[in-house]
Amino acid sequence: MKSFQLSENTRTFLSKYQLFEDDSIQQAQLQHRMKLVEAFGIKKGMRVLEIGCGQGDTTVAIADAVGENGYVVAIDIAAPDYGAPVTIGKAAERIKKSPLGERIDFHFEMDFSFFESTIPFDVAVLSHCSWYFRQPRDLFLYFKKIRGLAKHICFAEWDLDFTSITQRPHFFAVSISALYSNFVKNDGNIQNLFHKTQIQQLLQQANFEVVKQLTVEARFLDDGHWEKNHANNIRAEFIKVPPMLQTLVASYYELMNASDGNDHSLNSFIVCAK
Numbered sequence: 001m002k003s004f005q006l007s008e009n010t011r012t013f014l015s016k017y018q019l020f021e022d023d024s025i026q027q028a029q030l031q032h033r034m035k036l037v038e039a040f041g042i043k044k045g046m047r048v049l050e051i052g053c054g055q056g057d058t059t060v061a062i063a064d065a066v067g068e069n070g071y072v073v074a075i076d077i078a079a080p081d082y083g084a085p086v087t088i089g090k091a092a093e094r095i096k097k098s099p100l101g102e103r104i105d106f107h108f109e110m111d112f113s114f115f116e117s118t119i120p121f122d123v124a125v126l127s128h129c130s131w132y133f134r135q136p137r138d139l140f141l142y143f144k145k146i147r148g149l150a151k152h153i154c155f156a157e158w159d160l161d162f163t164s165i166t167q168r169p170h171f172f173a174v175s176i177s178a179l180y181s182n183f184v185k186n187d188g189n190i191q192n193l194f195h196k197t198q199i200q201q202l203l204q205q206a207n208f209e210v211v212k213q214l215t216v217e218a219r220f221l222d223d224g225h226w227e228k229n230h231a232n233n234i235r236a237e238f239i240k241v242p243p244m245l246q247t248l249v250a251s252y253y254e255l256m257n258a259s260d261g262n263d264h265s266l267n268s269f270i271v272c273a274k
Contacts, residue, residue, distance in 0.1 A: 004028055004220040013064060017098045026057075028221055032268070033061040035216050036127060039270050040154035042066060046122040049150060050074045051112050051142065052129025055083055055091035056104075058156075062125060063100040071103055073117070075110040082187075112142055117149060124150035128268070130157050131174070134181070134191045136202065143206035152274045153208060158223075159215055159269040160195050166264040170224030172256035173231040174266075179249060180234055183241045188230070196269045208273035216268045224265035228256060 006014075010031040013019075020026035036058065042048065044067035053059045053074035063072050080089025092106045107115075124146045133139045146153050162171050177190035200210055231253070238249050 004031070007031055007034075009034055013060075017060070017064070017100055019060065019095070019098050019100075025222065029057045030061065032216070032218055032221055033058045033127070034064070036156045036268060036270065037061040037065050039212075039214060039216055040123065040125065040156075040272060041212075042123060042125075042154075045069045047119070048072045049117070049121040049124045049146075051124065051126050051146075052076055052132065053088075053106070054078075054129065055086060055088050056095050056106075058125065058127040059104060059106075060095055060098075060100055063103045066103065068103070071105070073105045073107070073121075075107040075112060075115060077111050078108060080108045112145065115145075121150040123152045123154055125154050125156075127154075127156045128158070130155070130194050130199070131178075131190045131192055133194075136192075136194070136198065139194070140202045140206060143202055143208065147206050147208065152272065153203065155199055155203070155271045155273075156216070156268050157194065157196075157199070158218075158266040160193065160266070161269075162266055164219070164264060166259070166262055167219065167224065167266050169228050169256045169259050169263045170266045172252045173224065173227035176231040176249060176252050176256065177227065177234075179241075179245070179252075180237065183245075184234075184237055190227075196271065199271055203271065203273045210271060210273045212270065212272035214270050216270060218267045219264035221265040224263050228263065231256060 014021050020030055042062055042065040046066045048062050048066060050059055050062060050072060053076045059072060059074045076088060078088055081087050088108060095101060130139055160171060162168060174190055174193060177188060178193045181191045203210060238246055
């Protein structure tokens with residue numbers, strides 16, 4: 001775990017809701033997700049739809065931001081027993097027992113294609129979930145459906161435009177995982193990579209108008225380290241891919257592992273549209 005300084009907002013959250021008090025990894029994730037939600041402009045009293053909520057890292061930050069009079073509907077296509085070291089179901093149970101629980105309605109094994117709501121949402125949020133999509137068209141269809149359900153959409157994902165050489169290993173790790181998913185069927189969290197310009201284009205095609213774009217610092221997170229370990233663990237399986245691709249992947253591995261160990265995660269980019 002990289003060292004990081006807890007912000008005043010994070011300390012207030014931990015004390016107020018009695019969540020993640022003994023979990024430094026979750027505290028780091030929380031601090032980052034609170035920064036994302038702040039950048040989204042989520043306000044008190046809002047009704048928010050979160051798609052791809054996972055273990056609820058962003059969900060709790062949204063629930064805090066909307067306050068007691070706001071509400072969050074958090075959905076994920078995965079089953080409750082998905083995820084490690086804590087499943088998404090167990091994570092949701094813990095959150096529901098906290099003071100935030102009454103503001104959140106979790107729905108797992110929920111394909112957004114079949115999601116219905118008679119009440120419109122102020123905002124729809126997709127936070128660090130787009131790389132699960134195998135095809136750009138699938139993400140576009142989600143955007144198109146959101147157009148009829150919410151007034152605004154707020155999107156966050158890892159920024160492939162790394163700004164420091166220490167972030168390069170994370171870039172190559174996720175690139176390796178995306179290539180792997182194109183040849184080996186798996187349920188990993190990287191099936192495809194989207195650059196921020198692609199997201200902007202897909203939003204525009206779905207009749208959204210982009211109103212905000214910015215970058216949020218995330219180098220202190222451990223995600224880059226985790227993705228690098230995962231990439232190294234699947235290296236032997238690339239024997240199944242064509243020889244020319246094996247040469248490319250071997251180059252990626254050399255570049256990923258050439259660092260001195262002082263690796264950092266990619267930053268997050270944000271796109272908000274109406």
